[in-house]
Amino acid sequence: MSITWMTLKVVRKDVEAENVVSLELADPTGKELPTFTAGAHVDVEIRPGLIRQYSLYGDPEERRRYRIAVLRTETSRGGSVTVHQSLRQGDTVRVSVPRNHFPLNEGDHPSILLAGGIGITPLYGMARALHRQGAEFQLHYCARSEARCAFLGALQDADYRDRVRFYLTGQSPDYRLDLDGVMSQAAANAHFYVCGPARFIDQVLETGHRHGIDEERLHREFFAPPEPAADADPDGAFEIRLQRSGQTLAVPADKTIAQVLKDHGVEVELSCEQGVCGTCLTTLLEGQADHRDFFQTEAEQAANEQIALCCSRARSPLLVLDL
């Protein structure tokens, strides 16, 4: 059976850390589940109409269980609160077959795993996979406090515990992760994997770019709609540069890119103006878009190669468009 959705049963629910619960999901009849690899995630339908993505942190060789960990976020759109409050052992939920948008790169090179908070979930699985392969790796795990560190005990007791470093950002600055240090000491062929809040990911990517680490070696995963980057005006203004004409235009908070272009006499083809039809997709040459269209797939949005001018905004101060 290889349809996209399965109905699985919550066979165990545990508290992993402050505001983090883990769920074990199994087929109600005990059948083996589709395989996955480290970094994979599943979609979980928490209740009708409410679907969220969670990384699988369990052992891929354990064929009858999927394990996910869920952080409760009060600002969430209801997913995590429902998991924490309403979902009980014995309940069934619909779960998609695993997909992996965040796979480990194959090849002989060191891997550096950078986790921010609940972003540990895919990286925990990766650490175990790398350890099993006998590969060289480091896991850097940032959390606000020990109490909020999911899998703390398991990681402290792991065979590979000497490769794990914890950074508790709620404590003194001495305990903070020195990204520059990690990156400057890394081997020239090392691959970096980052998962966590958008701000944390941005920081890692930005540091990586500063160290001249090319995109192929910087791997990231984020599910939640990205928060505005620290240096971007929240939901607000940014600039666009038109590569062909060299014009730089300001996009104020209350106007779309398309409106600004039109105001300046730049012709762009528009149709739905809702991010549905894909007519206004334009090549994005530089900058991180805040994708708000429905046309592109998750993978296309993550690739960040095209932007819908009618609705999308920026997570970096400047977007360079092929116009």
Next chain:
Amino acid sequence: MYPYAEGLWAARNQWYVAGWSDEVTREPMERWLLNEPVVFYRKEDGNIVALHGRCPHRQFPLAKGRVVGDRLECGYHGFTFDQSGACTRIPTQEAIPASCRIDAYPVVERWNWFWIWMGDPEKADESLIPDHDIVKLTDPDWLPVKAATHLLKARHQLMHENLCDLSHLTFLHPGIIGVDAVADTGFDVSGEGMWYRDARAMYNQEPTGFFSDILGYHKPIDRLMSMEFYLPCLHLAEEVFLAHDKKDGEPGRELGTYKVHHAVTPATDHETHYFVAYSRNFATDDDNVTNIINGAFAAVLQQDVDAVEALEEMLRKSGDGGFKDFLAKGDVTSVKVRRSMEALIRAELPQ
């Protein structure tokens, strides 16, 4: 071909519902599927055989022939074919050249319908057929019912897109299943590739007369409505009815759920088979409820058929190239499905 890019119509390397099990007997039966005539019959052991329906000799429809044992004999000059499509008899000669053969297609019977694979038989993996327990056609707690069969005078894409935008319920099916809230309620779209789902929840609704009658409940209800599409053939509508006895957003007591299974299979470029079933988990032993639902669904489905046939006629008269349709929020699923269907078809084109 509208609404897909030029030259793109339907994918072959896929399973499609070809009909109802009881349509196939020891008498050969012809059905057009993906622009080909296919002849179906049952072997002595009851299994279904599906062969290309045109005799390679004089192009006579093989469905006008007869079944002899497990083989099919052409009703014109007696050419005979076995279940693999190989010719076993040419009445005027002894030699049977290997080139005298017809295609045979994999067929799988599930529940009361049968699925066919028209593409490369090597790729016909049965596990790609949606699980009939999960879609509640073979779950013992649910009552499945055959609802309707139509041969639409319209291309298959039009019915897919009809089913991908439920805001049409408000305007095309008012009173029975359509109320203002359907079109006015926002929806979540999920899925990618071979499966999509859109879902909306409507709280504190006065039940329509139809809903009151089947649920036996006259107070306000919550409706959790969703539409799934298992590409490229099966749409699964679901309505969960809850008593509105909690505050908005909190599920109340379930009154019942039904699922409607819409199988949409291309026949020819401009004709489409439409096989509809439904199943429910309430009042499963009450024939009166079955009769009420059958009546309501027959009316609703006829409205859908009329609508997509009107679209096809509009396209036929005005030409279906050279324009781009205006798309709105309600088309999010349709647009995603178009992209996936086009990708399936493109993947089969010669490189």
